[in-house]
Amino acid sequence: MTSPSPVSFYRQPLTMNPRRALTRLVAVFAMGGLALTSIPVSAQDNSDARIRKLESEVRALQRRVFPGSDGRFFEPEITPGEAATRTTGAASTTAVTDILARLDALEGQIQRLTSQTEVNTNALSLLDTRLAALEVTTVAAGAETGVGAGTPAATQNNMSAMTGGASSTPAASAPAAAATGPSATRLAAVQTIAKPQTDDPADDEYSYGFRLWEAKFYPEAQQQLTMFVEKYPSHWRATYGRNLLGRAYLDDGKPGEAAPWFLRNYQADKSAARSGDSLLFLGETMIAMDDTSRACIALAEFGDTYPALATGRLQSQYEAARKRVTCN
Structure with a gap:
């Protein structure tokens, strides 16, 4: 059922x-x-x-x-950063490499421009010095012949710029002797001065000029030291070379040609090893040119700027120079 x-x-x-x-x-x-x-x-x-x-x-x-990084649903197998690196890694590397290459090129151009600027600056400085010396010589010669007596020398203008005031025109130096060729005896004597041969060719050039000056071969020393300061303006001996070149002219009876070198060495770097010496010698040069006003200015500037030298290494020279001139 x-x-x-x-x-x-x-x-x-x-x-x-x-x-x-x-x-x-x-x-x-x-x-x-x-x-x-x-x-x-x-x-x-x-x-x-x-x-x-x-x-x-x-x-x-x-x-x-949900391709994002929302952990509520699942643990992402590939993070967004890794995905971006995988897709754009090659492009990013190429862009960075291109930027670095362009920066290297810019740095190279800046270095070349800086080097060229330094060369041009040194050339202009040397040209100014030569022009100043030429103007001083021209004025000195004009004072003897009565031509250009009203034109101030370059040294006077530089002193005015340094001290902020004007002063009278300095007397011209004695006319140079007629240029004559060196005698055989002098040439032989100069050849006895040995030129150093070391690992520093710039120092060798200065040392040779110093030896010529020390032996009282002033024209030869002037030529040698001029070559040194023009060829090695940035050498550590440059301040010594400019100062000694001024002394070579001053000792040779040419204060008008010595003054621009003393002034240039002082103004180039007031903390250099021979800048104080040059300022004191500039005062003595002004005394030799009968420019009392500028001599007093230079001596006062030396005493204020270099008190350690005025009471130390150059004390006797400084006091002797002050006795040679009466300053207000």
Whole structure:
């Protein structure tokens, strides 16, 4: 006998015996419960596999939909920085290399321009010195012949610029002797002066000029020291060379040609080794040119700027110069 289906059961009239109807209802639900408990046991494993598959597909979908670094969904396999490096690494390297190359080129150009500027500055300085010496010589010669007596010498202008005031025109130095060729005896004597040969050619040139000056070969010393200061203007001996060149002219009886070198050495670097010496010699040069006003200015400047020299190494020379002139 087949059990009635729930549908047919509910469709039966309610005139059935209640006890019998309840028994049938319990039987129907019992059969349904057995069917429901037997089905999930076989389908549960399949459902778990499908859920795991869905979860993996969702994670894959998240990687496409959310490519950012939001940790709520998944741990990113490639960070944004790494991705940018992988995609633009070659281009960035090329750009940086190009910038560095251009900076190297600019630095090279700046170095060349700086070198050329220094060369031009030294050339202009030497040209100014030559012009100053030429003007002083021209004025000295004009004072003897009566030509150009009203033109101030370059040394006077430089002193005015240094002290901020004007002064009278200095007397011209004695005319130079007529240029004559050196005698054989003099040439032989000059050749006995040995020129040093060391690892410093600039110092050798200065030392040779010093030896010529020390032996009182003043014209030869003037020529040698002029060559040295023009060829090596930045050498540490340059301050010695300019000062000694002024002394070579002064000792040769040419104060008008000595003054520009003393003034230039003082103005080039007031802290140099021989700048104080040059200022004191400039005062003595002005005394030799009978320019009392400028001599006093130079001596006063020396005493104020170099008190250690005025009371030390150059004290006797400074006091002797002050005794030769009366200053207000």
